[in-house]
Amino acid sequence: MNRSSFLNASEVQTRLSELSRRSLLSKASAGLGAAALASLESSRSKLLGADAGTTSSPANSPAESPVSGSGPKVGQPGLPHHEPAAKRAIYLFMAGAPSQMDMWDHKPAMGDWFDKDLPASIRQGQRLTTMTSGQARFPIAPSIYSFSPYGQNGTMASELIPHMASKVDEIALVKSMWTEAINHDPAITYICTGNQLPGKSSLGSWLSYGLGTENEDLPAFVVMTASWSGRKEAQALYNRLWGSGFLPSKYQGVALRSSGDPVLYLSNPKGIDATVRRRMLDSLAALNQETFQRIRDPETDARIAQYEMAFRMQTSVPELTDLSGEPQHVLDLYGPEVLKPGTFANSCLMARRMAERGVRFTQIFHRGWDQHSVLPKDLPNQCRDVDQPSAGLLTDLKQRGLLDDTLVVWGGEFGRTIYCQGTLTKSNYGRDHHPKCFSVWMAGAGIKPGVVHGETDEFSYNVVKDPVHIRDLNATILNQLGIDAERFSYPFQGLEQKLTGVEESRVVQEILV
Numbered sequence: 016m017n018r019s020s021f022l023n024a025s026e027v028q029t030r031l032s033e034l035s036r037r038s039l040l041s042k043a044s045a046g047l048g049a050a051a052l053a054s055l056e057s058s059r060s061k062l063l064g065a066d067a068g069t070t071s072s073p074a075n076s077p078a079e080s081p082v083s084g085s086g087p088k089v090g091q092p093g094l095p096h097h098e099p100a101a102k103r104a105i106y107l108f109m110a111g112a113p114s115q116m117d118m119w120d121h122k123p124a125m126g127d128w129f130d131k132d133l134p135a136s137i138r139q140g141q142r143l144t145t146m147t148s149g150q151a152r153f154p155i156a157p158s159i160y161s162f163s164p165y166g167q168n169g170t171m172a173s174e175l176i177p178h179m180a181s182k183v184d185e186i187a188l189v190k191s192m193w194t195e196a197i198n199h200d201p202a203i204t205y206i207c208t209g210n211q212l213p214g215k216s217s218l219g220s221w222l223s224y225g226l227g228t229e230n231e232d233l234p235a236f237v238v239m240t241a242s243w244s245g246r247k248e249a250q251a252l253y254n255r256l257w258g259s260g261f262l263p264s265k266y267q268g269v270a271l272r273s274s275g276d277p278v279l280y281l282s283n284p285k286g287i288d289a290t291v292r293r294r295m296l297d298s299l300a301a302l303n304q305e306t307f308q309r310i311r312d313p314e315t316d317a318r319i320a321q322y323e324m325a326f327r328m329q330t331s332v333p334e335l336t337d338l339s340g341e342p343q344h345v346l347d348l349y350g351p352e353v354l355k356p357g358t359f360a361n362s363c364l365m366a367r368r369m370a371e372r373g374v375r376f377t378q379i380f381h382r383g384w385d386q387h388s389v390l391p392k393d394l395p396n397q398c399r400d401v402d403q404p405s406a407g408l409l410t411d412l413k414q415r416g417l418l419d420d421t422l423v424v425w426g427g428e429f430g431r432t433i434y435c436q437g438t439l440t441k442s443n444y445g446r447d448h449h450p451k452c453f454s455v456w457m458a459g460a461g462i463k464p465g466v467v468h469g470e471t472d473e474f475s476y477n478v479v480k481d482p483v484h485i486r487d488l489n490a491t492i493l494n495q496l497g498i499d500a501e502r503f504s505y506p507f508q509g510l511e512q513k514l515t516g517v518e519e520s521r522v523v524q525e526i527l528v
Contacts, residue, residue: 094225094497094503095225096498100420101460101461101495102421103377104222104424105378105379106376107426108207109397109426109427110203110380111383111384111386112428114431114446115431117394118398118454119190120190122157122474130155130439131154133433137472143447147432147434153435155433156439159441161174165181165183170188175394178406178407179406182409185464186457186458187526189469189523190470191482192455192483192485193451193482194484194485197429197449200253208255209514209516215260215261216261216514218378218492220257220260220267220268221262221514222498223236228374230373233328234269235266236375237271237378239379239380241381242359244396245386247383254268303315338364348403348407349403349408352400358404359381359400359401360404363408364407370412371417381401383397387445388436390444391443408423419460421459421460422459425456425457430451431453432446432449433474433475449476451478452477452478457526463527468523468526489515493515
């Protein structure tokens with residue numbers, strides 16, 4: 016923290032004098048009343064989202080007056096740090112951990128290892144989950160799916176993903192991702208927020224805070240949770256994955272729903288028309304402004320921005336979600352479920368429409384990738400959900416000239432084991448969590464097309480060439496949007512907080528143009 020972040024003695028005295036008895040009582044009562052209302056208000060705030068362009072001070076700096084005005088809002092001074100390749104990003108997140116050796120990481124030698132034990136020299140005493148640590152054996156389960164070479168470089172891809180296999184010349188496939196987290200909740204929290212413990216700011220909120228928005232009528236950061244066809248017992252997704260953490264709440268993601276109002280509380284209450292709603296908001300803003308002047312809490316600023324954004328979204332969101340004008344040849348790109356709200360296909364088309372309208376960061380969570388058993392039953396359904404829509408999204412963006420400045424990322428929180436969890440047969444197996452290697456792909460916005468980066472051993476168990484930590488992935492995403500991860504911080508609790516944390520991270524230059 017720099018010296019200017021602290022107040023001298025006279026400034027402290029001035030601030031203390033500003034705390035009137037009424038202000039002090041207001042703050043004290045908040046500790047009681049907020050305890051009852053925090054859950055309701057927090058949920059409302061997280062679902063409504065906020066106008067990411069409204070300026071707010073860092074949490075440990077003096078609060079400034081709310082900013083009003085119209086037009087797209089810029090982000091923080093000095094950003095971007097360098098010329099960005101991407102104006103926006105779309106993150107396709109496969110929650111539950113896709114099996115890399117059944118999709119992207121071809122291991123043909125494993126056919127000769129069927130039902131043989133994983134060698135101790137490969138396992139290397141690595142941490143196991145409690146789901147398999149008690150197994151007497153760790154029998155090898157080769158993938159039952161055939162792989163074929165695709166593209167100019169003969170990149171191997173599984174029969175489960177024929178549409179994305181045809182796109183290998185347009186993506187950079189990273190096969191050497193790794194993480195320390197071995198269970199879902201800390202792992203997905205880690206990759207989304209930079210820390211395994213809750214409370215940190217998500218990638219999307221960092222981008223919203225740093226770069227602002229290109230469209231004042233839509234949030235800078237939108238989240239969709241798609242339906243899925245595989246294992247129905249899926250891991251829960253918590254809104255901290257798109258939360259703002261220590262950043263002002265105006266920068267958290269807005270959840271777009273598949274039924275009812277696309278955003279909660281978007282419609283006017285019964286008997287309230289737009290004119291009355293406008294007068295109500297103006298009166299509420301005046302009251303909030305008075306509260307801000309007394310208590311000087313920057314979250315009051317955020318609340319004003321949230322109500323204003325909700326009012327503007329009453330027009331912008333219905334237009335966004337109206338697909339009636341999409342031509343049939345575009346709908347066909349995404350597959351037969353594209354017009355079914357809430358599907359991954361529908362979400363991908365919505366992501367393209369948001370990219371056109373200047374939404375800075377769109378994240379689609381697709382659950383159900385946790386194949387601990389009956390993988391041959393569930394994994395094909397999961398792949399069917401996402402394969403054509405993912406490829407269709409790339410095609411659609413490219414046809415519209417948007418792929419050049421839109422970064423697309425696909426991946427999960429970790430990988431899966433080559434050994435079987437539970438009973439192994441020739442036609443059935445399950446796989447446990449495995450953090451030491453997994454695959455992701457990236458495309459568009461300065462990503463080098465047609466490359467495969469990194470290698471794993473013949474068991475898809477350890478990275479043997481060009482490891483990429485999830486910190487490196489996040490640093491690379493920031494870099495493509497013009498941000499130096501090492502210089503991008505926010506003061507909180509006496510530390511300069513960063514998305515990539517305090518440990519070293521690097522931009523994966525090898526996959527960049």
